[in-house]
Amino acid sequence: xxxxxxxxxxxxxxxxxxxxxxxxxxxxxxxxxxxxxxxxxxxxxxxxxxxxxxxxxxxxxxxxxxxxxxxxxxxxxxxxxxxxxxxxxxxxxxxxxxxxxxxxxxxxxxxxxxxxxxxxxxxxxxxxxxxxxxxxxxxxxxxxxxxxxxxxxxxxxxxxxxxxxxxxxxxxxxxxxxxxxxxxxxxxxxxxxxxxxxxxxxxxxxxxxxxxxxxxxxxxxxxxxxxxxxxxxxxxxxxxxxxxxxxxxxxxxxxxxxxxxxxxxxxxxxxxxxxxxxxxxxxxxxxxxxxxxxxxxxxxxxxxxxxxxxxxxxxxxxxxxxxxxxxxxxxxxxxxxx
Numbered sequence: 020x021x022x023x024x025x026x027x028x029x030x031x032x033x034x035x036x037x038x039x040x041x042x043x044x045x046x047x048x049x050x051x052x053x054x055x056x057x058x059x060x061x062x063x064x065x066x067x068x069x070x071x072x073x074x075x076x077x078x079x080x081x082x083x084x085x086x087x088x089x090x091x092x093x094x095x096x097x098x099x100x101x102x103x104x105x106x107x108x109x110x111x112x113x114x115x116x117x118x119x120x121x122x123x124x125x126x127x128x129x130x131x132x133x134x135x136x137x138x139x140x141x142x143x144x145x146x147x148x149x150x151x152x153x154x155x156x157x158x159x160x161x162x163x164x165x166x167x168x169x170x171x172x173x174x175x176x177x178x179x180x181x182x183x184x185x186x187x188x189x190x191x192x193x194x195x196x197x198x199x200x201x202x203x204x205x206x207x208x209x210x211x212x213x214x215x216x217x218x219x220x221x222x223x224x225x226x227x228x229x230x231x232x233x234x235x236x237x238x239x240x241x242x243x244x245x246x247x248x249x250x251x252x253x254x255x256x257x258x259x260x261x262x263x264x265x266x267x268x269x270x271x272x273x274x275x276x277x278x279x280x281x282x283x284x285x286x287x288x289x290x291x292x293x294x295x296x297x298x299x300x301x302x303x304x305x306x307x308x309x310x311x312x313x314x315x316x317x318x319x320x321x322x323x324x325x326x327x328x329x330x331x332x333x334x335x336x337x338x339x340x341x342x343x344x345x346x347x348x349x350x351x352x353x354x355x356x357x
Contacts, residue, residue, distance in 0.1 A: 044194035049216040049241075051135035052197040059127045063120060070116065131198060134177045134211050143179035143211070144172065147283075147290055150182075150189040150202050150224065151270045153231030158283040164254045165261055167269060167278035169238045173247035174217050180210040183290050185270055190226035193239045199225040205291050214241040234274055255281050263287045 046061070048054040134143060147158040148170070157170040172178050182191055182202035192199035197212035214220075224235035242250060261280035266288065269275065 044221065048195055049218065049220065050196045050212055050214045051137060052131045052212050053195055055127055055130050056198050059123060062123060066116060066120065132211065134179075135213050138175070138177035138213050141177045143177040145179050145181060146170065146172070147285060148180045148182045148191055148202065149185060149290065150191075150228075150235070151185040152187075152229060153224075153234045153273060154269070154275050155191075155222075155224075155235060155237050156269070156284065158285050159251075160283060160285055162251045162255075163282060164251060164258065165280045165283040167275055169240065169277050170222070171240045171242055171247060171250055172214065173244045174214050174241050176244070177211065177213050180212070181290065182208045182210060187228040188226060189224045189228050189232070189235070191222065192225035193220055193222040195220045196239065196241075201226065207290060207292075217241050217243060231273060254279055257281075 045053070046057050048057045134141075145160060147156075147160065149156045149158070154168055155170075156165065156167055158165045180191060180200070182200060183206065184202045184204050186204070188204075189202045190199045191202055191210060193212065196214055197210060200208050200210040202208060218241055220239045220241065222237045222239045224232050226232070228235075258279045258281040260282045261284055263284075265280075266284045269278070
């Protein structure tokens, strides 16, 4: 009974833990990009399970076949220098596995970095997704509207998120629709996704960016084409305009609920330009580190922490040997007002 105890414990653990797999959002895709990633994850798991199965089978085989017993008591095996066939096998097989997974990964990455094949004939819906502490701003330049902490999009439509940050580096992730992509200051990153099923999906910040990053969850609502058009029309007719003063207040606020506006901040605070824009703008040179001036002005609301100009070693350069080394308290830099 004592020998079977661990087996019973393992079996019970599997019964309790495996049902939770059904709630893993990344393995329940609702769009082609997320489906590609899910298939790649499952394939990788199958390959790893195959490797583990072979290793454990050989491990058990060796334990059983070469175990000590009365019939071979005192037996000393012959000395062998090596086996070239076995050595070749355990070198070649790992190379084949790594090469196979590498090819799959490259193909998957290339596929998800572009518009899904079934939506290649569409003009993508462009949504600018910008982050600030601790919220998301979604700007629709074509519709001329903006939302805070939620995003709506039509079903069966290619969507192109153009992302940047007003503060620290964040990561936009809607697990059931696409993989994560970083949003950084002074540059734009692009995320392509599309949904083939209407519904409400959870989006989040997948990068630890400070004390409030866990609050950076938002709803990604996929609507029918008519439902999306009706929503846009309603926002234009009922939502207030987003002024520059209001936007600066949004950036400065720590936590916000949902907000909707009938204009975007892109009108007075353009996003950082692409790499070509940084190099030249209509014949006028631009600072490679700056992007648009308006974006830089709004970044100051969430300045990046700067290192202290004085260190613990700026004093006496030759401390006495018998004296303890100086120590400095850990200083935690946070955004102003947070």
